[in-house]
Amino acid sequence: MDIYITLSVLASVFYLGAGMYPLKLRRCNLEWSFLLIAIALALWALTSTLLHTTSGVYGLILYMLSGLSIILLPALFLNFALVLSADDERLTKFTVIPIIPSFIFIYLLLVDSLLKPGDIHDLLSWTGDFRELFEAYMVGYLAVAVSLIWNHARVAPSHRERNMTTLIFIASSFSLIAAMILTTFIPSSPQNMNTLGQIVGMIGAAGIVHAMVNYHPPSMSPSLAGESIIDKVTDLVVLLDAEGGVIKLNHRAESELGVDSAGNWRDIVAPEHHGKLEREFEDIRERASSSRGDYHHRPLSIEYLRSDGERLPVKLFISLIREGADVVGYSMVAQDLRHTLRLRDRIEETEKSEKLTRMRLHEFRTLNEAIVRINHSNSPDELFRNIMGLLNEHLDLSDGALYLMRDGVLSPLGDGFSIDDPEEILGELDDAVLVRGGLIAVALRHDDKTLGFMVFRNGHEPDEYELKLLETMGGEAASTLKRIFYEKRLVESLEETELLLREIHHRVKNNLQVISSLLNLQSSYIDDPGITGVLRDSQGRIMSMSMIHEKLYRSGNLADVDVRGYIEGLARSIMFSYLRPDQQVELRFEIEDIKLNVDTIMPLGLIVNELVTNAFKYAFPDGGGEVRVSLGRDGDGFLLTVADDGVGLPDDFNLDSLRSLGMLLVRNLTDQLNGELEYTSNGGTEFRVRFSEVQYKKRF
DSSP, X not given: OOHHHHHHHHHHHHHHHHHHHHHHHOOSHHHHHHHHHHHXXXXXHHHHHHGGGOOHHHXXXXXXXHHHHHHHHHHHHHHHHHHHHSOHHHHHHHSSTTHHHHHHHHHHHHHHHHHOGGGTTSTTOOOTHHHHHHHHHHHHHHHHHHHHXXXXXXXXSSHHHHHHXXXXXXHHHHHHHHHHHHHHHOOOOHHHHHHHHHHHHHHHHHHHHHHHHHHOOOOOOHHHHHHHHHHXXXXXXXXXXTTSBEEEEOHHHHHHHTOSOOSBGGGTBOGGGHHHHHHHXXXXXXXXXXXXXXXXXXXXXXXXXXXXXXXEEEEEEEEEEEETTEEEEEEXXXXXXXXXXXXXXXXXXXXXXXXXXXXXXXXXXXXXXXXHHHHTOOSHHHHHHHHHHHHHHHTOOOOEEEEEEXXXXXXXXXXXXXXXXXXXXXXXXXXXXXXXXXXXEEEEEETTEEEEEEEEEOSSOOOHHHHHHHHHHHHHHHHXXXXXXXXXXXXHHHHHHHHHHHHHHHHHXXXXXXXXXXXXXXXTTOOOHXXXXXXXXXXXXXXXXXXXXXXXXXXXXXXEEEHHHHHHHHHHHHHHHHOOTTOOEEEEEEEOOOEEEHHHHHHXXXXXXXXXXXXXXXXXXXXXXXXXXXXXXXXXXXXXXXXEOSSOXXXXXXXXXXXXXXXXXXXXXXXXXXXXXXXXXXXXXEEEEEEOOOOOOOOO
């Protein structure tokens, strides 16, 4: 065989092999478009050599096939560049356009072959405009294709894609430049030219294949996506083969278990769960054999074993992995339950705390209600009724009795049931509560003194809360009983004291009246007006004190005296004693509602007695007038005013040099009240006494 034919056949086989090899790795548009180029090159390599050794019809066919391959190569290479550099939208839009000129030249090829069959050995022996047009088509398409490849080599998104495109650009540029040099600057025979062209073409094809195989950017595939998803999930994923051997652990499983591989699933599962999982695997296989698709079992709660011996609680999901009808393995997907268990424990603790809080709140409310109701009891009978109401409401105790110590004797109170041995129960009540048979006894102790006990019939053993409630009620009941007893004694003592004070005031008032009567009787035996006047003044002073004691024992308050009633009564009594028949004196009062204690009202009454008496005795020697008595609050104290519109005081009147007994009493009594005495005499007389209420002082 001719060496040229052998080389052409080898080149054709090389082109076909180079075109199909990338398809073994990936079957994308780029690989398919390169396969079309490889087929065109293989057809050109084979037909261009055989063309020179064949004639007739076979030669014509080879001529047309060779021309067809040359015409399609620029369009196929441009299509390859578009697939490499353009996105899917641009590729769909521009794929058809490059093919149109090639169809025109194919039509010209067919017409030329039929019209000039004698020129079949001169490949595409077009002349004139056709020749120039075809050369422009080839140069233009190849230049555009190379430009697209170069541009994509600079802007490709990934480093691998830029490297691949750069190598494709170098390989294709080398082939095109070498072909131009061969056809332009190295004249040779057609066979030699064809041989050199095959060598250049194979070098360029080999470079493109190398770039596509070694630098093509990775594409998405189900297996790649599956591995990425398995490694990224937060669950622990373990893949098993059909016999249970561990094929893969994802990153989370490796991290949590502390291992990067395992021989069998039993190596990572706690021993006590082996039987459970073996039964589960068997059940999954049996169910899967009778169902379509993968059978998903119910989740299992188990524990994994870590490399450090610690246990990891998980919720495990097991699924079959099939290839067609065959079971090829299992997936074990486990959810870490540590956080869930911690949350559950925290929730349980919170619920327990809330339950305990509600229970304690209920206990507090019950105890508070019991304390309030017990403390508001005013008698032993009312106390026991309140306790029985509380116990019936909260402890379902409806039958009870109260035993109290009275003069050293233990006796029942009220209508409760009777027991045969109350002294024996009291003797056994060392603690606050005694449970004896069907009875519950509660001690009533206060300050280590036993006041008695309460006893109840009970149908069940009381719990801690019930015992605490009974103990609290017993303590509060004892305190309340003690208070009731104290209050009773205090009330009795107060009643006795009040009765005694009333009797004292009554007797003092009677004694003062006896003294006044004696003075009045004595004055009837005396003819001296001066002495009679002195006796009358003394009677007035005694009367002022007697009226105070009378008001005290007649009123409901033995501590304070109603000042208005007292002063008005005292002043009117003085007016009736000293007013002469020929006098017309009006008595006017301006007294506020004031109550004063005995230590204050006694000297104040004497002051009023002296000042009003002087007004009636000396202010109106020639006729009538007005006497005004007023008492009101003045700052933190009080102001007493006694005034008249009479003749006024003598010109030589002086508080510092008094000789009148009455005015001396007024000044001394004012000092006793820690008060101030003032007077004015201008068209009448006005005395003003400012004083404060005298505080009680212990005298004995």
